[in-house]
Amino acid sequence: MVTNDATILRIKHEILYEVAKLAWEGNLEDGRDEIPYVISPGPQAQYRCCVYKEREIVRQRIRLAEGKCPTDRNTNNVVQVINAACEECPIASYTVTDNCRKCMGKACQNSCPFGAISIGNTKAHIDPDKCKECGKCAQACPYNAIAHLERPCKKVCPVDAITYDEYGICVIDEKKCIQCGACIHSCPFGAIGSKTFMVDVIRLINAGKKVVAMLAPATEGQFGPDITFASWRTALKKLGFADMIEVGLGGDMTAAAEAQEWAEAYKEGKKMTTSCCPAFVNMIKQHFPELLGNMSTTVSPMCAVSRMLKAKDPEVITVFIGPCIAKKSETLDLNIQGNADYAMTYGEIRAMMRAKNVILEPEENTSQEASVFGKRFGNGGGVTAAVLECLKETGENTEIKVARCNGAAECKKALLLMKVGRLPEDFIEGMACVGGCVGGPSKHKAELEAKKSRDKLIAEADQREVHENLKHYDMESFSMHRH
Amino acid sequence: MRVSICIGSACHLKGSREVIQKLQKLVTEHGLDGTVDLNGDFCSGNCRRGVCVTVDGTLFSVKPETTEEFFEKEILGPLKEQGLA
Known part of the structure; x- marks a missing residue:
């Protein structure tokens, strides 16, 4: 994948790897001060003006890897500026x-x-x-x-949340930031990152807790045509996870619940939006609060699967793994009960695996948890397709019009139209990333690069219907709504 | 009112999930769903004082068994004073 930040991705990964290695060994407290010297041994600097600056940047990245803010300025945002790394790009445009x-x-x-x-x-x-x-x-x-000339971070921010301090260093306006993570990989100096739960997850596994991994529907295809969910289950169990489950199953659950909601809303003439993309939800909460009443009350697929697991075993700790940064902010919203305890990116889980010498190996799928519709939740338009399928299965009207918003800019436009009562469609499917989750900021491969493998893997799944699939799960044991 | 509970591993092992579940229940029972905003927090390094709970910026040390008392004193009390509960 050609990105603006290939070199930085390598350095970020090295740092996550070093932190993960120490965390697995239980030596993070003693060893973290050594990491800057491992990454930037000196005496010559490799990328910045001097080796001392490089080491300070590494130190700030370690703090982020541990879930802390890069500096002592403590804020709640998941997305954070590594201010030592910001090169004060010219503002003159x-x-x-x-x-x-x-x-x-x-x-x-x-x-x-x-x-x-x-x-x-x-x-x-x-x-x-x-x-x-x-x-x-x-x-x-x-x-x-x-x-x-425009600062790359500012250019990609869909909600105009990027500002600067008096020294020209990037500052995120946290009241506006929807945690989509678009800025992170836009910065050619790698000066923006996100807090991680990696060390927490490692410590809980080390403490012998029952930690279950929940893999995003976008996963299939990201790691080639031969890496299946079975490959992931084997690797994650080696790592110490108790089990692994497909969040595509939650896609089926969300689609079924949302179809019911939409059918009722359509009869009442009420327009509605989806609620599964956390950055889209943040956009409504922070930028269109008057539309909160139009947002579906159905929980996200991540939350549905987490609730199902916790209904079965209240002790279980649920960890979402995917291409998404905003999912981290969804886990922090404790007004929603039973949601995933932690969310991680592919990069973070890969660092955890590498630190334990665990690799993903080709393996045939022996079971299937999600229908093809749930699996496609990770693609733009996938949510709508799944909801329409559910409406069809239950004999409801499928002649509804949906604005399938592909990316945050389209989401914003549709919400604006909805706000002023001019939205031509009946429903909005909001996907903050272009292409859907498969285009997420922490994807391993670009959407088109992964497409062939993804199509191949999904084509291997059987054609079960959504409701038929859900019959195998105890849907009465937990609620599919936010409250 | 913004209430944040640390969900880091140290606080988790000290019972943060139980504290969260109790607070979620108490908030709903008192009809404060729109008034009290419950959030998770990344570890702030105050692990020895865990479970760390912050109310509008002030840090408190809470245990699962002291959650009810904490809710009455630091959440319900101030809200009643402000006429919000």
Whole structure:
């Protein structure tokens, strides 16, 4: 996968690995101070201005790996700025490059409504005090000589939560941040990360607790055509997990409950949204609170599976594993009872496995927990397809119109329309990541890279219906609604 | 009112889940679902004082068996004073 942050991903993984190794051995307290010297041995710096800065960045990353804030500034956000790593990218946004021929046409100057452009000795110049960033000059220049410089983190944030302090260091406006994690992998300096529960999970396994892993529906295909859920179960059991379960099963459960809700709402003429994507839920809570009454009260697939496991055994500790950062924030919402205790990313679980020399090996699936519809919850449009299937199975009207929002920008647009009463569709499927969960910030492979393997693995599953599948589970033992 | 309970491994082993379940029950029983916002917290390093519970920024040390007393004194009490419960 080609990313902006390939080198950083490697360093991040090395740090998670070192932390995991010490945590498994029970030596984290004594050993954590050594890690910066392992990663950046010196005397020469590898990437930054000096080895001392590199080691400070490593120290901040270790804090994040342990679930702490990178500095002593304690905040509740899952997504955090590693301020030592932020390189204070230039904020000035329109800049004239060397492509400028200082031509006679001067379309840039003529197009600027604010008189911000003057012609210097060698090229045009934009006065930052006058420039209003309308971009007309960049469109007008026949040489493409005017570049739009934007901080990569700010550019990708769908809710405009990225700001700066007086030194130009990135600051996240936590009232706006929906924990989607888009900024994390956009930063070419790796200056944004998320707190992890990795050390907690390792300590609970070491303490002999019954910890069950719940794997995201997006998992199939992420690690190649031969890595099945059976491969994961074997590897996770070697690691010390008591068992592993497919969250796709929760997809079936959520679809069935949501179909009932939608059928009723449709008869009443009430518009509704899905509630399974945690970043989308955060977007409604923080940016469209007036629409909370339109949000489905059905719990997420993660929560459904966790409740089912806890109804069977109240002692069990449930850990979600997937490509999602916002799931970490969902586990922190304790107004929802019985949800997953912890959420982790593929990168974090891989570091835990590597630290114990456990690898994923090809293995044939011998059982299937989710229907194909539940499995496809991780794809954009998958939730709608599953809900429509449930409506069909129960003989309800399937002629409903759904706005399938692919990515946070589309979610925002649809919610805005819903807010002013102009949404043409009856329902909104909100997926904060483009492509759905398979496009999540902590994916192992890009959506298209994984597609072939994913399609192959899902094609191997049988064609059972959603309700037929759920007959095998005690759906009366727990509630499918938030309260 | 924002109430945060540490869900780190040290607090978990000291009974944070029981504290959470009791608080969830007490909040619902007193009809405070929209008033009290229950949150989980990552470990803040105060493990010796666990189970760590923060009420609007102030740290308290709670045990499963002292949860009811804590709820009366630090959550219900102040809310009654503010006329919210």
